[in-house]
Amino acid sequence: MQFKVKAMLPQGSLVVSRVEAPDELHAERQVAERGHAVLSVAPVAAFGRFVPRGDAAFPLLSFSQELLALVDSGVTIMEAIETLSEKEQRPGVRAVLDQLTGGLRQGRALSSALEGLPKAFPPLYVATVRASERTSDLREALGRYVAYATQLEQLRARLAAAAIYPVLLVVVSAMVVVFLMGYVVPRFSTIYEGMGSSLPFMSRLLLQWGQTVEKNGPWMLALAGLPVLLLLSGGGRWLMRELLAQAWRIPMVGERMRVFQLARLYRTLGMLLRGGIAIVPALEMVSGLLSTGLRAGMRDATRRIGEGQPISQAFSAANLTTPVALRMLRVGERTGHMGDMLERAAAFHDEEMARWADWATRLIGPVLMLLMGLVIGGIVVLMYLPIFQLAESIQ
Numbered sequence: 001m002q003f004k005v006k007a008m009l010p011q012g013s014l015v016v017s018r019v020e021a022p023d024e025l026h027a028e029r030q031v032a033e034r035g036h037a038v039l040s041v042a043p044v045a046a047f048g049r050f051v052p053r054g055d056a057a058f059p060l061l062s063f064s065q066e067l068l069a070l071v072d073s074g075v076t077i078m079e080a081i082e083t084l085s086e087k088e089q090r091p092g093v094r095a096v097l098d099q100l101t102g103g104l105r106q107g108r109a110l111s112s113a114l115e116g117l118p119k120a121f122p123p124l125y126v127a128t129v130r131a132s133e134r135t136s137d138l139r140e141a142l143g144r145y146v147a148y149a150t151q152l153e154q155l156r157a158r159l160a161a162a163a164i165y166p167v168l169l170v171v172v173s174a175m176v177v178v179f180l181m182g183y184v185v186p187r188f189s190t191i192y193e194g195m196g197s198s199l200p201f202m203s204r205l206l207l208q209w210g211q212t213v214e215k216n217g218p219w220m221l222a223l224a225g226l227p228v229l230l231l232l233s234g235g236g237r238w239l240m241r242e243l244l245a246q247a248w249r250i251p252m253v254g255e256r257m258r259v260f261q262l263a264r265l266y267r268t269l270g271m272l273l274r275g276g277i278a279i280v281p282a283l284e285m286v287s288g289l290l291s292t293g294l295r296a297g298m299r300d301a302t303r304r305i306g307e308g309q310p311i312s313q314a315f316s317a318a319n320l321t322t323p324v325a326l327r328m329l330r331v332g333e334r335t336g337h338m339g340d341m342l343e344r345a346a347a348f349h350d351e352e353m354a355r356w357a358d359w360a361t362r363l364i365g366p367v368l369m370l371l372m373g374l375v376i377g378g379i380v381v382l383m384y385l386p387i388f389q390l391a392e393s394i395q
Contacts, residue, residue: 265290266345
């Protein structure tokens with residue numbers, strides 16, 4: 001459920017954010033953990049989330065790429081952000097850039113100004129910039145973030161492309177089935193209405209279905225629209241969470257989902273460590289990237305590392321490694337390049353996930369096509385079976 005939280009920043013400015021939480025207490029706690037003083041918490045209306053808004057999500061990746069290009073060319077941070085604000089056409093994005101410029105004009109550090117806009121700049125981004133301020137190397141920090149975000153986008157795009165064909169196949173097949181059962185079968189039912197018990201059993205069921213649709217079409221259409229309304233009013237998120245929870249229980253799928261989350265964890269943690277952030281604060285920042293089932297392991301690993309255990313040993317004990325990642329973590333501990341090893345482990349598992357998605361698509365596509373063909377073919381055969389029987393009796 002979404003909540004609208006009004007809070008006061010340490011600098012005295014007011015910020016309004018939306019958070020996902022099971023109740024108001026958890027929503028207030030999430031915002032308070034950022035160091036904000038919560039003023040009010042109110043649930044967001046169910047249908048309000050689907051009302052089109054003029055303000056789109058802040059394009060963090062393109063902002064970082066353009067800022068890096070300007071900084072590389074010798075432009076100061078202030079001038080670069082002012083330039084980006086002047087060329088921006090979207091009101092919501094321009095407002096964020098103007099607020100950022102205002103913070104810099106007040107003499108605040110870039111990381112502090114970014115922290116005052118949590119809806120646009122996540123804590124990971126702020127931490128990366130803050131670490132670069134200690135070494136005066138903002139270019140490298142922006143470059144690391146751009147590479148990190150680009151790799152994540154590429155992986156998401158590959159997984160999404162792999163899922164397009166099965167989803168499209170299911171949607172088209174479902175539309176054909178709905179058309180047959182909602183339009184064609186009722187028309188055939190009027191043709192077979194006088195044949196009575198001479199029809200095959202399954203054909204009689206289709207006949208009864210067609211008669212039911214003809215008599216109660218508007219009511220059935222309204223009932224069919226109810227699930228769509230429920231999904232649009234917030235039930236979609238609940239359904240997706242339930243589907244993901246059930247998918248974790250499937251051995252093959254659950255393990256792939258675990259590897260995907262671990263790869264994202266390794267990549268993000270590697271970026272933070274290479275940026276100069278200490279291991280324990282970095283672990284606390286990335287814990288939110290994991291699912292509920294893995295967060296307990298992350299807390300345990302953070303505690304063990306805080307007590308002095310090696311990262312590889314703590315991650316292995318918390319079930320946050322794979323055989324390949326464990327080897328790379330040990331190499332990183334020996335060489336002192338843990339950030340690099342984490343990013344290499346993430347790259348290895350990203351490629352593995354892409355290959356698995358490609359294989360699954362090649363397998364699921366034909367299986368879905370076969371199942372949908374059987375369903376559609378069965379409906380068509382049952383509609384025409386009485387005609388075939390009638391033709392045989394005439395002969």
